[in-house]
Amino acid sequence: MILAGKSLSLDGRHGDFDAASFVLNFEDLFEEYIREVVSAGFRGIPTSDCTALSGKVPPGRKSFFDDPELPTAPTAQPDLVIQRKDAWPVVADVKYRAATKREDWNQLIPYAVRYRASTAAIIHLSDGERSLAVRHGKLQDTTYYSLAFDLAAASLESEESALVTALHGFATESHPSAPV
16 A cells, blocks of 8 residues: 655755655565465476465355355455365465464364365464474364465575475375365
8 A cells, every 4th residue: 555645754864855655564465475476386387287366356256155156145265275177175364474373263264164175274474483384183174284484584485385385285185175
């Protein structure tokens, strides 16, 4: 968001000066960055039949309910969904913080149910001590993970590659995800 008509006034060694000011929403920026990394990463795998999409817009966004879409039906809008053929084997939410919260899981579990995903993940910032993927457990046919992403890694490209590899592996595992 750019704040039009606002400025930042600074006192410098050579007098005062004004600079345009703007605000960045790092939560949205991190979410878009992760989605683009995964999408580009999947396109770079020649044998991949997986597509990474936003759950905020069709075709990734879906009604929470199986009945015909009604204008009043609430929608499931995960940050990232992975489509493979007619199934959605992975749903993920992206959080711009180092730790997951109970509310994150409360948000992710209904997404996993709606998309009939075999894997659901919270992708969050690394605290510098966790491994990329931590398995938290299984509920019905879905396995839940947190994936720590280190923006301060010595090699951001290696971090991106590890994330793409993990998500692609989840999407292509042998346990099926039912079409929705």
